[in-house]
Amino acid sequence: MVQPLDINRETPSQTAGPYVHIGCIPTFAGITTIYPEDLGLSPFSDGAKGDLITITGSIFDGTGWALRDAMVESWQADAAGNYPGQPGADPSVTGFCRFAADKDSGEFTLKTIKPGPPGSQAPHIALWVVARGINTGLSTRIYFPEDDHGSDPVLTRIEQRHRVDTLIAKKTGDARYRFDIRLQGEGETVFLDM
Amino acid sequence: MAKSSRLMPRDQTAHPRAYWPDYKTSVARSPRNALLSLEPTVTEETGPVFGHDILGKYDNDLIQNFTQGASLAIGERIRVHGRVQDENGRAVANALIEVWQANAGGRYRHVKDGYFAPLDPGFGGCGRTITDDDGCYEFMTVKPGAYPWPNRANDWRPAHIHFSLFGASFGQRLISQMYFEGDPLIRLCPIAATIEDQGQLDRLVAPLDMAASRPMDYLAYKFDIVLRGRRQTMFENKPEGL
Ligand SMILES: [Fe+2]
Numbered sequence: 001m002v003q004p005l006d007i008n009r010e011t012p013s014q015t016a017g018p019y020v021h022i023g024c025i026p027t028f029a030g031i032t033t034i035y036p037e038d039l040g041l042s043p044f045s046d047g048a049k050g051d052l053i054t055i056t057g058s059i060f061d062g063t064g065w066a067l068r069d070a071m072v073e074s075w076q077a078d079a080a081g082n083y084p085g086q087p088g089a090d091p092s093v094t095g096f097c098r099f100a101a102d103k104d105s106g107e108f109t110l111k112t113i114k115p116g117p118p119g120s121q122a123p124h125i126a127l128w129v130v131a132r133g134i135n136t137g138l139s140t141r142i143y144f145p146e147d148d149h150g151s152d153p154v155l156t157r158i159e160q161r162h163r164v165d166t167l168i169a170k171k172t173g174d175a176r177y178r179f180d181i182r183l184q185g186e187g188e189t190v191f192l193d194m
Numbered sequence: 195m196a197k198s199s200r201l202m203p204r205d206q207t208a209h210p211r212a213y214w215p216d217y218k219t220s221v222a223r224s225p226r227n228a229l230l231s232l233e234p235t236v237t238e239e240t241g242p243v244f245g246h247d248i249l250g251k252y253d254n255d256l257i258q259n260f261t262q263g264a265s266l267a268i269g270e271r272i273r274v275h276g277r278v279q280d281e282n283g284r285a286v287a288n289a290l291i292e293v294w295q296a297n298a299g300g301r302y303r304h305v306k307d308g309y310f311a312p313l314d315p316g317f318g319g320c321g322r323t324i325t326d327d328d329g330c331y332e333f334m335t336v337k338p339g340a341y342p343w344p345n346r347a348n349d350w351r352p353a354h355i356h357f358s359l360f361g362a363s364f365g366q367r368l369i370s371q372m373y374f375e376g377d378p379l380i381r382l383c384p385i386a387a388t389i390e391d392q393g394q395l396d397r398l399v400a401p402l403d404m405a406a407s408r409p410m411d412y413l414a415y416k417f418d419i420v421l422r423g424r425r426q427t428m429f430e431n432k433p434e435g436l
Contacts, residue, residue: 008281008420010208012394014371015217015385016356019304023294023320023356029304031318034259035250040242062222069306075241075364083240096242103305118236126237128367133219135210135388137369141237157232183223193204193229194238194365 013137016130020071025098040098043076043112048092050079050113055142055169055177058106059129062184066106070131073098074110074142081116081123114144122152124167129181139192142179143168154192163190199424201234201365202281210388217384218345238365244290246324253322256295256335260318267317269298269336271412274355274372274400278329281423285329289421292358293333294320300339300351309341334412340379352379352386361421372417373399 021029025038058066074097077083078090099108115123125142141154145168149155158164166189169177181189212224252259257267274293278286296302296319299311303319317336325331338353354371361367373380380386380399389395397420406414 006283008279008283008423009394009397010205010281010422011368011370011397011419012389012391013209013368014356014388014398015220016358016369017371018306019294019302020356020369022302022304022318023292023358026294026318026320031260031303031320033262034318034320035253035322039244039248062224062226065222067223073367075237077237083236085240085243086236094242121235121237124237126364128364130369131223133217133221133223135212135214135217135220135224137367138225153235154230154232158230163227184226188225188227190227191225191229193206193231194234 013135015132015135016071016137018069018132020069020130021100024071025100028100038098040073040096043074043095043097044093046092048078048113049090050116051175053112053114053175053177055110055112055179056107057179057181058108059101059131059181060183064185067101067131068103068106070101070108070129071098072100072108073128074112074125075128076112076115076125077118077123079113079116081118083118117147120151120153122147122149122155124152124154127181134183138183139194140181140189141167141192144177145169145171158190166190199426201239201363202423202425203231204365204422205281207391208394211390214384214388216346217388220388234365239363241360241362241364241366243288244324244360246288249322249324254333256293256317256319256321256333259321261316265316267297267336268314269317271334272337273332273334273406273408273412273414274417275330275332275403275406275414276400276417276419278325278331278359278419278421280361280421282425284423285325285327286361286421287325287327287329288362289325289329289331290322290360291325291331292320292322293335293355295335295338295355296341298336298339300341311339311341337374340377345384349384350379350382352377352383357417357419359419359421366422368421370419371398372415374415375399375401
C-alpha cells in the first residue's frame with residue numbers, strides 16, 4: 001500500500017439536452033419573467049476599442065444537417081489581446097457571449113470586436129459547443145485568415161495540416177466572416193482538450 | 195517566489211464517451227477524430243466573472259421565480275444544496291450555477307417539448323445562484339417529473355435537474371445533470387449510461403438529506419460538485435508557447 005493521493009475526480013459531464021436554452025438563455029426561449037436579460041447577450045459594450053466584426057456559421061452533424069438546437073459560448077480577449085481582469089484590459093469588453101443556432105435555419109451569428117493576439121498566440125475566439133447528443137461540451141477556436149499563425153501553439157501542433165483550415169474563419173465581406181463547425185465526417189473540426 | 199496556479203490536464207476518463215449508440219443522437223454528433231490535447235493557455239486559464247449583483251430576489255427559488263412570488267409552482271417542494279470544490283479539494287467560491295428542469299409533470303416550458311403533460315402556469319423551469327466563500331450553494335424547486343423521449347421505442351428520462359457551472363476559468367466549464375436517490379429509471383437511461391464508470395455515475399445521484407429538510411415544508415437533496423482543479427507549484431520553468 002501507499003499513501004492516498006487525495007485527488008477528487010471531476011464530476012462527469014452529461015449532455016445539455018434539447019432544452020439548454022431554458023437554463024442558459026431563457027429570454028431567447030421565451031421565458032421573460034425571471035431575469036431582466038440573458039447572460040452573455042454581447043461580449044462588449046459601447047465604447048469598446050477595436051473593429052466590429054460579424055461571424056456567422058452553422059454546426060453540422062455527420063450527415064451534413066445543421067443543428068437547430070445547439071448553444072455556443074465564446075470567450076475572447078479585447079482588441080489589444082488582454083483578457084478581462086488582466087492589467088490594461090478594455091473595461092468595455094466582457095469577452096463572453098452566448099448564442100444559439102436558429103431553430104429554423106440552424107445558423108448562428110456572433111457580433112463582436114476582433115480580438116488581438118494574447119501573448120504569442122494568434123488572435124482567436126474560444127468556443128464551447130453544447131447540444132442534445134453532445135455528451136461533453138466540445139471546445140474549439142476561431143482564428144482569422146489575415147493573421148500570422150506562425151507562432152500559435154494550437155495551429156502549429158495540428159499534424160494533418162489540411163485540418164488547420166477547420167479553425168480558420170473565411171472572410172466573406174467587409175468585417176464579415178463565416179465559420180462552420182463540423183462535428184463529424186469530411187472536414188471534421190479540430191476539437192481541443194486544453 | 196510566488197506560487198503559480200495552473201489548470202491541471204482534464205481527466206477525460208471522468209466523462210462520458212462521445213459516441214454511444216443507445217443514445218441515438220450522439221451517433222452523428224460525436225467527433226470521430228481524437229481531441230487535440232495541449233497545455234492550457236491564458237485563454238483557458240481566464241474566464242468570465244459573474245458577481246452576486248446579477249442575482250435577483252427569486253433567482254434561486256424556482257417555486258416562485260416565474261411569477262415573482264405571485265403564486266407557487268405545483269409539485270413536491272424540495273431544497274437542493276451542496277458544495278462546489280475542485281479536484282484538489284479546494285472550495286470554488288463565486289461559481290455561477292444555472293439550473294433548468296421539467297415541471298412536476300415532466301414537461302419543459304419550451305417550444306420543442308410536445309409532451310402532453312400540462313405546463314404549470316406557476317413554473318418557468320430555470321434558476322441560478324452563486325457559491326459563497328465556502329463553495330456552498332442552495333436553491334428551492336419542485337421535484338421534476340420523469341418524461342418520455344424519442345430515442346429507442348420506450349425511453350424515459352429519470353427525474354433530473356440540469357446543472358451548468360462556471361469556475362474561475364473557461365477551461366473549467368461544465369454542464370451535467372443531477373439525479374435523485376432511488377429512481378429506478380436511472381439504470382434504464384441511455385443518457386446516464388454514457389458514463390460507463392458506475393462510481394462516476396453514482397456521483398450524479400443526489401441522496402435524500404433529511405437533516406437539511408424542513409418539517410412540514412420541504413425535503414432536501416445534497417448534490418456536491420467537483421470542477422477541474424489547479425496545481426500549485428513554484429516550478430513553472432517552461433517558456434510560454436512551448
Ligand atoms: Fe432534461
